[in-house]
Amino acid sequence: MSAMLLNKEKWPEFVKKLTGKNLWAPKLDGEAMRFAPVAEGEEVSLDYGNTRVPPKGATFPQTETMYRFLVGNMEIEEPKMDEELVLLGVRPCDARAMKIIEKLFRWDYDDPYYLKRRELVTLVGLACTEPGLNCFCSSVGGAPDSSEGLDLLIYDLGDRFLLEAVTVKGETLIAETKELLTDSDASAVKAKDKLMADAGAKIRRTVDHDGIPEGLPGLWEDPLWKSVSASCIGCGTCTYLCPTCHCFDIQDEVEGFEGRRCRMWDSCMFEEYTLHTSGHNTRPTRRERTRNRINHKYNYFVDKFDVIACVGCGRCINLCPVNIDIVEILRRVKEAL
Amino acid sequence: MDLEQLRKTAAEVVARDDVKYLIGWKKGSYGYRVAPVFVEDAAGVAELIFSPLCTANLTTYLTLVEKTPLPRGQEADKRKVALMVKGCDSRAVVQLLVEKGIHREEVIVIGCPCPGVVDQSLLVEKYGDTEEPVEVKWNGDGFMLVRGGEEIKIPRDEVLAEKCRLCRYPNPVISDHLIGAEVEKWSPAEDSGVSELDAKDVDGRWEYWEEQFNKCIRCYSCRNVCPLCYCQDCILDRLNPTWINRAVNFSENTAFNISRAFHLAGRCIECGECERVCPANIPLGKINRKMAREVREKYGFEPGLDPEAEPFQASFKPDDPEDFIL
Numbered sequence: 001m002s003a004m005l006l007n008k009e010k011w012p013e014f015v016k017k018l019t020g021k022n023l024w025a026p027k028l029d030g031e032a033m034r035f036a037p038v039a040e041g042e043e044v045s046l047d048y049g050n051t052r053v054p055p056k057g058a059t060f061p062q063t064e065t066m067y068r069f070l071v072g073n074m075e076i077e078e079p080k081m082d083e084e085l086v087l088l089g090v091r092p093c094d095a096r097a098m099k100i101i102e103k104l105f106r107w108d109y110d111d112p113y114y115l116k117r118r119e120l121v122t123l124v125g126l127a128c129t130e131p132g133l134n135c136f137c138s139s140v141g142g143a144p145d146s147s148e149g150l151d152l153l154i155y156d157l158g159d160r161f162l163l164e165a166v167t168v169k170g171e172t173l174i175a176e177t178k179e180l181l182t183d184s185d186a187s188a189v190k191a192k193d194k195l196m197a198d199a200g201a202k203i204r205r206t207v208d209h210d211g212i213p214e215g216l217p218g219l220w221e222d223p224l225w226k227s228v229s230a231s232c233i234g235c236g237t238c239t240y241l242c243p244t245c246h247c248f249d250i251q252d253e254v255e256g257f258e259g260r261r262c263r264m265w266d267s268c269m270f271e272e273y274t275l276h277t278s279g280h281n282t283r284p285t286r287r288e289r290t291r292n293r294i295n296h297k298y299n300y301f302v303d304k305f306d307v308i309a310c311v312g313c314g315r316c317i318n319l320c321p322v323n324i325d326i327v328e329i330l331r332r333v334k335e336a337l
Numbered sequence: 338m339d340l341e342q343l344r345k346t347a348a349e350v351v352a353r354d355d356v357k358y359l360i361g362w363k364k365g366s367y368g369y370r371v372a373p374v375f376v377e378d379a380a381g382v383a384e385l386i387f388s389p390l391c392t393a394n395l396t397t398y399l400t401l402v403e404k405t406p407l408p409r410g411q412e413a414d415k416r417k418v419a420l421m422v423k424g425c426d427s428r429a430v431v432q433l434l435v436e437k438g439i440h441r442e443e444v445i446v447i448g449c450p451c452p453g454v455v456d457q458s459l460l461v462e463k464y465g466d467t468e469e470p471v472e473v474k475w476n477g478d479g480f481m482l483v484r485g486g487e488e489i490k491i492p493r494d495e496v497l498a499e500k501c502r503l504c505r506y507p508n509p510v511i512s513d514h515l516i517g518a519e520v521e522k523w524s525p526a527e528d529s530g531v532s533e534l535d536a537k538d539v540d541g542r543w544e545y546w547e548e549q550f551n552k553c554i555r556c557y558s559c560r561n562v563c564p565l566c567y568c569q570d571c572i573l574d575r576l577n578p579t580w581i582n583r584a585v586n587f588s589e590n591t592a593f594n595i596s597r598a599f600h601l602a603g604r605c606i607e608c609g610e611c612e613r614v615c616p617a618n619i620p621l622g623k624i625n626r627k628m629a630r631e632v633r634e635k636y637g638f639e640p641g642l643d644p645e646a647e648p649f650q651a652s653f654k655p656d657d658p659e660d661f662i663l
Binding site for chain 1: 365366367368370371372373374375393397398401403405458466467468549552554555556557558560561562574576579582583584585586610613614616617618
């Protein structure tokens, strides 16, 4: 795979080339960064930490129309899904998350919606140089320069960018912007290695998950679950902002005679999530729901797909209204083993 | 704040046979974070703190308790819950009493007169975030940040939470134990956020809220954190009929947010929790404070002050204004 250099002076031109496609990049929305469409001529700044909401919606939209129908009519109309999308400035943890949840969407059944969107999206990553306060990617199999799930990875070397193609899609992007790029050299690679070593050293939080996936079932009735969930208010912040959380609900929404079946994000932290028609709830309190959140990420998913379904992005810690801290929970789990 | 008095009182309260636990604040897992804590015995009181970082309104936990069906023969735990409250929080307790969401004998109120709390996002913006344990204290007219042995004086206005600038009730309006002396009230600032919106025309306001509600991800943290959003059967969770679709778009997000605002009219006690927890930074306080202002100015009513008051939306007076009825 090729590696090329892009002088920063040529960055606006590079972005302009990409805006010929359906380009999304992190933009300031109020006080928070979010992925949003970039118009032609619009500037894109890569000076940000993790976006507030992860880019998982590119492949797993919060509301996905599966098909439309007219009430009383047996025919369905499937939405067209053919527009390519380029996400610029994806953090390695978020791209890795997409690769992780893809395992689920390819599991017993190939999910046409997810896989089609995955096929249509090109992920242009941005290696982290300033990990956030609650980042712990390196504890869970990631790294500030992990290329898993990405098509192209960009390193910010100060006055220039180093672009490394990871997949054929990445190679294509490089080929399309060739006139702006120059060949990489040894000094760039050296600078990149130093930058990434420094970035790795800046990660302050760690999780020692050794023994946790196997040990969690034995802690099912442990008092720690009550204690770590006591202050939970049961909102969906941790799960909706999680790049690997992928639970969904399917509903038919009808207005007049026009209806659509759609699926939308759901959260295991909601009371309604496991509520049966009978009125029985298999996870009646936040204790069971919190236990499930941790078990799903650190046990069930590992059991099935051999990878922890947490990429250490820190969003659930940053945004929890009551300071429920997954690193802290995992430390308590480890202690209880 | 007299921590010794707080912990002594708390120890006495939790030692009582008729008390289940005390809900207070403790240092969080890192940096400026403060977390709610449920203290069940005297050993736990050492964790309790009260500082300018204790922003959360703990009153929400009174109604957030899940009541699961009891096994046959087992009786419900009817012991009291003790609760630490600031001035604004205490108004939620009163409002719950008014609505009979809780009963007076179920709760022990530990009142903490509050000189104003800090807005953590302002603190982070101006002084940087940190993973090291830090302390923020009240210091004369302002705050003091103690970080790595260094003491940094912070002027009050620099980091004071917006709700505190507008605060009219810094002292608990109800309490069984008052910790320390009452603080002197300050004159509340003019609510420029609401006034600026008021000055816009209908289209301007609509445009503003369209932009805001488009950001909503429907995590319902505003509803769940709200001490007065405690319906057992919330319309948002209803599917038959579906009052509000699960689809996340401007129309449904607006229906949700407007419903919540209406349900809180004459009930919101302006603790600002909804706005604090919103991961999408939607200025929810502006909606609720606008409703509160309308109720206050038109009807001369303020919720959460008098436990004997009639609920605003359930009361009628012949001379109630009706000039806004078309």
